[in-house]
Amino acid sequence: MANLLWLQGGACSGNTMSFLNAEEPSACDLVTDFGINVLWHPSLGMELGENLQKLLRSLVTGATPLDIFVFEGTVVNAPNGTGEWNRFAGRDWVADLSKVANFVVAIGDCATWGGIPATAPNPSESVGLQFLKRNHGGFLGPNFKSKGGLPVINVPGCPAHPDWITQIVVAVATGRAGDLLLDDFQRPKTFFASFTQTGCTRNMHFAYKISATEFGQRKGCLFYDLGCRGPMTHSPCNRILWNRQSSKTRAGMPCLGCTEPEFPFQDLAPGTLFKTQTVMGVPKDMPSGVDKTAYVKFSAAGKASAPKWAEEDIFVV
Numbered sequence: 500m501a502n503l504l505w506l507q508g509g510a511c512s513g514n515t516m517s518f519l520n521a522e523e524p525s526a527c528d529l530v531t532d533f534g535i536n537v538l539w540h541p542s543l544g545m546e547l548g549e550n551l552q553k554l555l556r557s558l559v560t561g562a563t564p565l566d567i568f569v570f571e572g573t574v575v576n577a578p579n580g581t582g583e584w585n586r587f588a589g590r591d592w593v594a595d596l597s598k599v600a601n602f603v604v605a606i607g608d609c610a611t612w613g614g615i616p617a618t619a620p621n622p623s624e625s626v627g628l629q630f631l632k633r634n635h636g637g638f639l640g641p642n643f644k645s646k647g648g649l650p651v652i653n654v655p656g657c658p659a660h661p662d663w664i665t666q667i668v669v670a671v672a673t674g675r676a677g678d679l680l681l682d683d684f685q686r687p688k689t690f691f692a693s694f695t696q697t698g699c700t701r702n703m704h705f706a707y708k709i710s711a712t713e714f715g716q717r718k719g720c721l722f723y724d725l726g727c728r729g730p731m732t733h734s735p736c737n738r739i740l741w742n743r744q745s746s747k748t749r750a751g752m753p754c755l756g757c758t759e760p761e762f763p764f765q766d767l768a769p770g771t772l773f774k775t776q777t778v779m780g781v782p783k784d785m786p787s788g789v790d791k792t793a794y795v796k797f798s799a800a801g802k803a804s805a806p807k808w809a810e811e812d813i814f815v816v
């Protein structure tokens with residue numbers, strides 16, 4: 500039996516919505532099949548007011564062991580660095596609960612790197628648990644490790660995919676946290692070593708530089724005109740499909756890069772959203788690991804060798 504507590508900071512509840520839609524395994528499977536005892540969750544917990552305070556106090560004192568502390572949303576430091584807006588019952592619980600938890604899991608961009616709320620001018624003075632955008636540190640500091648010996652396990656996304664959430668929680672609850680290899684941003688490599696582009700049905704159009712020019716077009720790659728960040732975004736969105744059916748890029752919508760610390764990338768200036776930014780005709784952001792000279796060569800060679808069928812809609816059913 501593993502005790503799990505889920506709290507929210509500055510959050511829209513999007514990751515909770517995602518979690519409740521999980522299928523492999525589902526939120527119910529966590530309880531019935533994997534022995535996870537959900538002590539409290541903002542949308543599922545029955546305790547309110549004094550009863551909830553009693554539970555939180557018993558966790559902080561160690562009277563009730565806390566195996567997994569899941570946090571969704573930013574840590575809000577406003578106003579003026581006091582954190583007054585972040586308190587429940589006059590207290591900041593996040594630091595104290597993180598100290599007593601065996602493992603701390605940050606779900607979604609807000610909890611991992613600050614996400615949209617931490618984007619300038621950041622009026623809520625939001626930070627992620629252990630990062631602020633690309634900067635290591637965040638609320639708990641760069642040296643934080645939970646009692647189980649791991650830093651915060653970051654499961655980013657806006658929201659994170661339901662099954663990324665439940666599969667990581669199960670791994671931790673069943674004693675396999677030590678098997679989780681984390682990347683430089685503390686993301687489990689099993690999900691975040693590959694790219695959104697890995698498994699995208701438009702890869703051949705990427706290779707032949709055949710561009711989609713409108714959302715929802717069935718042929719064409721969304722990189723060249725519509726700003727797709729699939730080649731430089733670490734996510735398994737085309738390996739673990741959304742709703743077991745599809746993904747943004749399969750449906751004809753550019754990847755926005757929501758699992759990366761800089762998200763949201765767009766400065767929202769008119770005409771910049773869903774438009775590939777270029778410098779002298781070359782995309783400003785290159786596919787990961789590709790330099791501009793190599794890009795110019797491979798895209799020219801791809802375009803020159805494109806077969807006729809690459810210009811046709813081959814998805815006829």
Ligand code: SF4
Pocket residue numbers: 695696697699700701702703705719720721722727728729730748753754
């Ligand atoms: S649509 Fe995006 S993810 Fe798919 S091949 Fe093109 S650039 Fe890559």
Ligand code: SF4
Pocket residue numbers: 656657695732733734736746747748753754755756757758
């Ligand atoms: S396709 Fe891109 S923007 Fe969409 S969920 Fe995946 S990583 Fe995020």
